[in-house]
Amino acid sequence: MAKRKPGRLFPIEFDVLECGLALQASDGTFYGFALARALSDHSGTELTAHGTLYKALGRMKDSGLLESTWEDSAAADAENRPRRRLYTVTGEGEKAYRAEALALGADAVAERRRARAGGVIPGVPLLGIDAGGLA
Amino acid sequence: MSVARTADYRRMTAHVLRWAAWYTRGIDRQATNDRLDELTSDLYEHVVWAESVGLQPDEVARSIRRRRLRGMVDDLRWRRAQLREARVHDPLEFRLRRNDNAALAITVTVGLGVVVFGAFTLTRVVSYLAVTGDTVVTALSGALVLSLLLSTVGLILLGWKRARFAGALALMIAQAAVVQFGFHGLLYGSAAVNSFMYFSELWPLPKYALVGALGLFFAAAALWWWPSSRAVRPPLASASEEGSAR
Numbered sequence: 001m002a003k004r005k006p007g008r009l010f011p012i013e014f015d016v017l018e019c020g021l022a023l024q025a026s027d028g029t030f031y032g033f034a035l036a037r038a039l040s041d042h043s044g045t046e047l048t049a050h051g052t053l054y055k056a057l058g059r060m061k062d063s064g065l066l067e068s069t070w071e072d073s074a075a076a077d078a079e080n081r082p083r084r085r086l087y088t089v090t091g092e093g094e095k096a097y098r099a100e101a102l103a104l105g106a107d108a109v110a111e112r113r114r115a116r117a118g119g120v121i122p123g124v125p126l127l128g129i130d131a132g133g134l135a
Numbered sequence: 136m137s138v139a140r141t142a143d144y145r146r147m148t149a150h151v152l153r154w155a156a157w158y159t160r161g162i163d164r165q166a167t168n169d170r171l172d173e174l175t176s177d178l179y180e181h182v183v184w185a186e187s188v189g190l191q192p193d194e195v196a197r198s199i200r201r202r203r204l205r206g207m208v209d210d211l212r213w214r215r216a217q218l219r220e221a222r223v224h225d226p227l228e229f230r231l232r233r234n235d236n237a238a239l240a241i242t243v244t245v246g247l248g249v250v251v252f253g254a255f256t257l258t259r260v261v262s263y264l265a266v267t268g269d270t271v272v273t274a275l276s277g278a279l280v281l282s283l284l285l286s287t288v289g290l291i292l293l294g295w296k297r298a299r300f301a302g303a304l305a306l307m308i309a310q311a312a313v314v315q316f317g318f319h320g321l322l323y324g325s326a327a328v329n330s331f332m333y334f335s336e337l338w339p340l341p342k343y344a345l346v347g348a349l350g351l352f353f354a355a356a357a358l359w360w361w362p363s364s365r366a367v368r369p370p371l372a373s374a375s376e377e378g379s380a381r
Contacts, residue, residue, distance in 0.1 A: 032173055033180035047181075047198065050151065051206025054173055055213040070172075081183075082176040085169070 009100045012048075012056045014112070015039055017065065017097040020089045029086035031071075032057065057087065065093035139182045143196035148178050151203050158210045162217045235359075239293065242303060242356045246290045249310045249349065253283040256317035259324025272323050275316060282312030299360035307353035314346050 009017070019038035023030035030038075035057075036048045060066045068087045076083040089097070101109050138144050155174050159167040178199065185195040257279045260272050286309035292302030321328035332338045 031176065031180070033177045033184070036177070037184065046205070047202055049202045049204075049206030049209065050174060050177065051203075051209035051213065053206070054170065055206075055209045058213065082179050083172065084176050084180075085173050 007099070008103065009096060010056070011112070012052065013060055013065065014097065014100050014104075016056055016060060017089055017093055017100075018113075020066070020087060021094065021097065024089055029088050031084035031086055035087070060093070061087075064090060065096055066090060138186050138190070138192045138195050139179075141192035141196075143192045144182060144199075147196040147199040147203075151178060151199060154203060154207070154210070158214045162214065163221055166217055238356065238359055239299070242299075242306075242353070243290065243293055245349070245352060246286065246293065246302075246306045249306065249313050250283060250286050250290060252317055253279060253286060253313040256313075256320040256324060257283060260320040263323045269323070272320065275320050275323075278312065279316045279320060282309050282316060285309035286313055296360075297362065300357045300362060303353045303357035303360060307350055307357065310349040310353060311346050314342060314349065318342050 016035065016039070019035055020030050023034055023038055027034075032053060036053055039053075040047050057066065057068075061068050066087050067090050068085050071084045071086055073083055104112070151174060152171065155171055159170055181199060182195060185198070190198075257276065260276050260279065263269065264272050264276065285305055289302045289305030289309055292298040292305060295302075318328070318332075322332060323329075
């Protein structure tokens with residue numbers, strides 16, 4: 001397994017934080033499959049593998065970048081579906097995202113976004129880390 | 136027909152959950168339940184989304200299969216991390232391991248003592264043979280060499296976790312021979328032992344006491360490491376905060 005550089009995020013962690021913050025901005029929380037869709041949306045790539053996605057989410061939760069809580073059963077029952085595990089990006093997660101974006105540099109961040117989103121990520125707020133602003 | 140009702144989707148869902156049940160076996164129950172519930176939710180959301188965008192059932196099944204296959208390595212890494220974490224936080228496991236290390240250190244030390252004693256007596260007997268040419272000790276030398284070999288094999292076997300009981304058994308037998316032949320050899324090879332044995336009426340007692348003590352010690356070591364089918368004990372891991380929320 002790749003070793004993490006001190007103070008840095010894995011690429012998937014950066015992507016999870018970026019997409020998670022976008023989903024959180026619109027829905028308040030996000031859940032696994034919504035995140036998998038956000039990660040692959042518009043890119044034409046496959047949905048993130050179960051193992052990869054949930055292992056990353058678990059690791060990020062353990063390191064305090066995300067918080068999770070199980071949805072209330074009544075809400076799930078009302079919609080006749082299984083409960084979702086709802087995630088939110090913590091303040092620490094947002095800070096880590098900003099720090100990683102700064103460390104990567106504007107070009108690299110823009111490149112990652114293009115790679116993931118085929119040019120644009122609709123609905124993904126830049127959180128003050130504008131690609132141009134970093135340059 | 137709803138995608139969720141198709142055989143393809145049901146089969147693939149069952150595969151995902153069977154795989155998840157396999158790689159979560161023996162892991163903290165809370166973590167297992169969390170993972171299975173999360174996967175169940177994911178599979179449901181996947182099919183709802185697939186229906187909303189008009190995917191065919193076989194496409195959905197293929198997509199789920201690919202997600203399962205591509206994530207298998209990560210699933211296994213997650214499992215390894217969970218097991219490692221449980222071991223670190225399990226005080227019983229930690230104590231057993233520490234005791235096992237102590238037992239091994241003591242057994243190796245005592246076994247080494249037997250080998251050193253045997254080697255020492257062998258050199259004395261061989262030097263006696265070289266000086267005097269007295270062939271009465273030839274058979275004794277051979278017996279000492281064999282018992283030394285057995286005790287050395289026993290020491291080596293202690294290095295393999297699964298063969299430690301066999302190593303202890305080999306040492307249990309070898310030590311009796313080493314002590315018996317060793318003392319006998321020292322009759323020829325050591326003036327002090329020779330004098331002690333001739334002038335003390337109780338001289339066999341220390342020898343038998345030593346053989347008995349060492350025999351009991353190595354028998355206990357063999358029992359300590361005796362292979363047994365250990366039941367899978369769920370690791371003691373602290374419940375996550377989700378657990379209390381459930």
